[in-house]
Amino acid sequence: MVPEAIKPDEADGIRLFLRRDYSGFSMKVDLSLPGRGVTALFGHSGSGKTTVLRCVAGLERAPEGFLAINGQVWQDEANRMFLPTYRRPLGYVFQEANLFPHLSVKKNLDYGQRRVPAESRKVSFDHAIGLLGIESLLDRQPSSLSGGERQRVAIARALLTSPSLLLMDEPLAALDLKRKKEILPYLERLHDELDIPILYVSHSPDEVAQLADHLVLMANGSVVADGPLQDTLARLDLPTVFADDAGVVLDTVIGAHDDTDSLTRLDFAGGSIFVARRPEAAGRRLRCRVHARDVSLTLEHAEHSSILNILSATVVGIAPMESPAHVLVRLQANGTPLLARITRRSSNSLHLGPGSPVWAQIKAVALLD
Amino acid sequence: MDPADLSAIGLTLELATIVTALLLVIGTPIAWWLARTRSRLQAMVGAVVALPLVLPPTVLGFYMLLAMGPHGPIGHLTQSLGLGLLPFTFPGLVITSVIYSMPFVVQPIQNAFIAMGDRPLEAAATLRAGPWDTFFSVVVPLARPGFITAAILGFAHTVGEFGVVLMIGGNIPGKTRVISVQIYDHVEAMEYAQAHWLAGGMVLFAFLVLLALYSLQPGRHGT
Numbered sequence: 001m002v003p004e005a006i007k008p009d010e011a012d013g014i015r016l017f018l019r020r021d022y023s024g025f026s027m028k029v030d031l032s033l034p035g036r037g038v039t040a041l042f043g044h045s046g047s048g049k050t051t052v053l054r055c056v057a058g059l060e061r062a063p064e065g066f067l068a069i070n071g072q073v074w075q076d077e078a079n080r081m082f083l084p085t086y087r088r089p090l091g092y093v094f095q096e097a098n099l100f101p102h103l104s105v106k107k108n109l110d111y112g113q114r115r116v117p118a119e120s121r122k123v124s125f126d127h128a129i130g131l132l133g134i135e136s137l138l139d140r141q142p143s144s145l146s147g148g149e150r151q152r153v154a155i156a157r158a159l160l161t162s163p164s165l166l167l168m169d170e171p172l173a174a175l176d177l178k179r180k181k182e183i184l185p186y187l188e189r190l191h192d193e194l195d196i197p198i199l200y201v202s203h204s205p206d207e208v209a210q211l212a213d214h215l216v217l218m219a220n221g222s223v224v225a226d227g228p229l230q231d232t233l234a235r236l237d238l239p240t241v242f243a244d245d246a247g248v249v250l251d252t253v254i255g256a257h258d259d260t261d262s263l264t265r266l267d268f269a270g271g272s273i274f275v276a277r278r279p280e281a282a283g284r285r286l287r288c289r290v291h292a293r294d295v296s297l298t299l300e301h302a303e304h305s306s307i308l309n310i311l312s313a314t315v316v317g318i319a320p321m322e323s324p325a326h327v328l329v330r331l332q333a334n335g336t337p338l339l340a341r342i343t344r345r346s347s348n349s350l351h352l353g354p355g356s357p358v359w360a361q362i363k364a365v366a367l368l369d
Numbered sequence: 370m371d372p373a374d375l376s377a378i379g380l381t382l383e384l385a386t387i388v389t390a391l392l393l394v395i396g397t398p399i400a401w402w403l404a405r406t407r408s409r410l411q412a413m414v415g416a417v418v419a420l421p422l423v424l425p426p427t428v429l430g431f432y433m434l435l436a437m438g439p440h441g442p443i444g445h446l447t448q449s450l451g452l453g454l455l456p457f458t459f460p461g462l463v464i465t466s467v468i469y470s471m472p473f474v475v476q477p478i479q480n481a482f483i484a485m486g487d488r489p490l491e492a493a494a495t496l497r498a499g500p501w502d503t504f505f506s507v508v509v510p511l512a513r514p515g516f517i518t519a520a521i522l523g524f525a526h527t528v529g530e531f532g533v534v535l536m537i538g539g540n541i542p543g544k545t546r547v548i549s550v551q552i553y554d555h556v557e558a559m560e561y562a563q564a565h566w567l568a569g570g571m572v573l574f575a576f577l578v579l580l581a582l583y584s585l586q587p588g589r590h591g592t
Contacts, residue, residue, distance in 0.1 A: 059491050085494035086503075092495035098488050102510040111506070112496035161497060 012070060014039075014165070014197065018055050019064040027051055027062070027221035033214060035070045038191050038198045040208040040229075043218035049201045052218070053167050056199065057092050058085035069165050070197075089120075091158030091196075093168040097150035099142035105153050106138040112161040122162040123194070131193065132156040132186050148179035152186060159194070166190075166198045172207060180207075187211055205245040209233070209289045210368040234337030236319035236330050246321075246328060247291035248339055249368070254284045263308075270336030273309040275365050287368045292328060294364040295340035299350055301359050309362040313338060315352050331360055374567060376543050377551035384459070384547060385527040388466045389474075392523045393516070395467065396474040403475065404482035419472045426469065430536025433465045437537070462538040462545050469533050473522040481515025482508070514585060525578045529571070 013035040020027045027048045033039050041049040054060040056067060058074065061082060067075040069090075074083045091112075099108050109129070113121065129135050132152040142150060151171055158166060171187075172180045184207070191198070191211060202208055208215060208229075216226040217238060225232055232238070234248050250273075252266035257277060264278040266286060273288075280286065301310060313331040321328050327347050331338040338360055352358070403415050421429055437443045437455040443464075444454055455461030489511060493503040509516070531549040538545030540554070548567055555564035 057495060059494070084499075085491075086497050086499050090495065092492075094488070094492065096488075098492040100489060100492065100507060100511075102507075111493075111498075115497035115502070157496065 014070070014199075015066065015068040016052075016056065017064075017066040018052060018062040020051075020055075020062040025221055029218075029221075029223055031216060031223060031226060033199075033216070033226075034197070036195065036197050037213035038200050038211050039214040039216060040212035041199060041201045041216045041218060042203065042205075042208050042212075043224075044203060046220075047218040048221040049203075049218045050169055051221075053169050053199060053201050056165075057090060057167055058083060058088055059092075072164070089161070089164045091161055091163035091166045093151070093155050093158050093166070093171045095170045096174050097142070097147075097154035099145075099150055099154060099157070101142055103142075104138070105134065105140050105142065105145070108142065108153060109138075109157050109160055112157055116161050120162055121160075123159050125160065128156040128159045131159070131189055146179070147175050148182045151175065151179075151183055155186070155190070159190075159196075163196060166196050168198060168200045170201050170203070172204070173202075184210060206368075209247075209249050210287065230337060234330055234339055236317050236328060244293070245291065246339055246341065247289055247294075248337055250288050250290060250336065252286050252288060254278060254280055254282045254286055256282055268336060270313075270333030270338070271311045273311075273362060273365055275367060278367075289366040289368055290338065290362055291364070291366070292339035292341040294362060295331075295338060296361045296363065297329065297331075297340055297342055297346070297350065297352070297358045298361060299356075299358060302361070305361070307361045307363060309365070311338070311360045311362065313358055313360045315354055315356040315358060317354055318347060318352060331358065333360065371563070373542060373546075374551060374563065377546050377548050377567075380459075380543065380545075381528055381547040381549075384462060384466060385524045387463055388470060388527045389520055389524045391463070391467050392470060392474040393520060396471060396519065396523075397478055397516075399471075400475045400478035400482055404479045418475050421469050422472050426530060426532030427536055429469055430465065430533040433468070433533075434536055437461055437464070456537055457539045457541060457545060459538075459544050462534060465533050465537045466527050466530060469530060470523045470526045473526045474519040477515045477518040477522065478512065479515075481512035484515075485511050517585060518582060521578055521582055525575065528574065 014031070014033040016029060016031045016033065018027060018029045025048075029048075029052055041052060043049045051060065055062050055065065063077065065075045065077050067073070073081065074088050075081065100111065103111065109125065113125065129138070132155055134149065134152050134156055137145065137149055137153065142153070145153065155171065172183055175183065188211065190196075200207075200211060212229045214227070215229045215232040217224040217232070225235060225238055230249055230251070250266075250268050252268040252273070255265040255267040255272060257264050259277070262277040263274045264276070266273050266275060266288065275288070278286070311333045313333040316330040316332050316337075319328045319330070321341065325343055326341050327344050329340045329342060329347065329352065331340060340360060350356075399414075399418065403411060403418070434456055435441050437447070439448070439454060447453065447455055455464065485508065489507050490503055493507045498506060529549065531553070534545065534547055534550055538547075540546050540550050548571065552564050552567045552571075555561070555567070
């Protein structure tokens with residue numbers, strides 16, 4: 001049964017209800033997602049995240065389902081309504097680029113754009129190829145492209161249909177690390193320059209931390225958690241999902257550069273941190289990631305420490321980790337959540353508990369860029 | 370070569386061309402269905418289509434003769450439509466040849482569809498191409514080698530048939546007397562020289578067809 005709370009007139013955002021039973025695997029997903037920005041569907045292989053994406057695209061049909069994208073209903077099984085894929089204004093980037101081998105790059109790009117009525121075209125050809133940096137590839141055949149180039153062409157091809165929703169199924173998974181790094185900046189540009197909501201399936205914590213605004217954690221065909229990225233990453237009840245990669249993401253703005261010491265100050269709601277001098281100008285937004293394992297706690301502000309970044313924070317909660325020697329501490333630094341992984345012994349000897357004021361020493365900051 | 374030989378050659382080419390064209394039109398949807406269906410009938414339909422591969426042509430010809438005869442289902446149909454009876458006519462030969470050469474056309478196309486997989490179809494659907502659009506803009510170009518193989522095999526196989534022709538078409542000059550029957554007539558009449566011209570021509574034709582076919586296959590030397 002479709003829950004009563006689902007109404008097609010919720011004009012904003014993505015409303016998604018899917019239920020499907022396979023032999024030995026059942027999927028049940030009930031989500032309201034923001035209608036803008038990047039939503040990452042994160043989970044291990046077999047968690048059902050790709051199936052969700054395929055159902056959203058209409059490539060598979062859940063026998064019970066309701067799907068509305070910013071007010072447009074794509075599927076409503078209660079009324080036996082199911083829009084076939086080719087009638088859904090979406091873009092889909094497959095894990096392997098899936099370019100048409102019989103068409104040149106240019107013709108691959110034209111394929112989707114030609115099939116969209118001229119008045120609905122919002123993304124211009126030049127904009128798309130510029131955004132993905134594929135100007136020089138237009139006359140090539142797909143078979144002569146590298147994996148990274150192919151994937152960039154596939155993304156541009158999807159964008160040229162001016163989709164109201166972009167679906168990306170582990171677009172980087174088939175690429176080696178070097179190619180991944182080659183594509184990630186283009187994905188960030190998509191995020192920054194286009195106002196198209198993106199559903200991004202991934203099993204890589206790095207990609208999620210770098211790209212997502214909203215996070216949906218999936219396991220065994222169901223949603224374990226969903227919410228804004230920062231809050232969801234800092235939840236204490238989910239550390240096993242990320243295991244050793246537990247940590248938070250900080251959205252910062254470059255405050256100032258200190259050329260004497262070759263440092264750059266990054267400001268965010270919870271304070272400031274210093275990192276090695278960045279090339280970007282002051283005012284640029286920069287996302288960074290702080291792993292829980294790189295945060296240690298003291299009760300007094302250490303004046304004589306080599307650690308540069310020390311933030312005042314309050315303990316919100318403490319949770320056990322998979323390793324019995326460690327605990328995960330959730331902190332609040334002036335509204336910004338942080339996670340620290342410390343030993344159980346330290347936690348006990350510092351008498352930490354909810355409300356304890358502490359100093360969080362950040363040993364390393366990973367800049368996501 | 371005498372005029373009877375030329376007439377037989379002309380008739381054979383006409384028959385093979387019509388049959389090949391019909392088979393591409395009829396065989397393609399059958400191949401599509403066989404390649405993509407999850408129906409339990411798939412194996413059965415596949416077996417029926419493949420039957421002419423293993424049956425002696427006389428068996429097929431015999432049953433087609435009965436079916437198209439005055440008491441057979443096809444015969445009833447053609448008579449009620451005012452078309453008369455099909456045995457010993459050119460149209461009768463065409464219909465029987467279509468069935469006889471069916472597997473040679475369906476199987477290469479079916480294999481090409483299977484080799485293509487779902488992925489190009491899904492990509493096309495996400496790029497707003499409807500089913501027919503996808504079929505002509507993606508499926509046909511990608512399955513082209515399969516279609517060419519199918520057309521060559523269907524044509525060549527129709528040119529080479531003998532038993533079915535004899536059962537259904539008989540030996541009517543200008544109507545059903547094709548090359549293979551003409552060769553038979555020459556040999557019966559001890560006209561070995563004339564038989565040589567036609568038979569040698571058939572050998573050459575068969576060789577060229579197979580040469581073309583194997584050159585098309587993506588082998589070590591590429592295409």
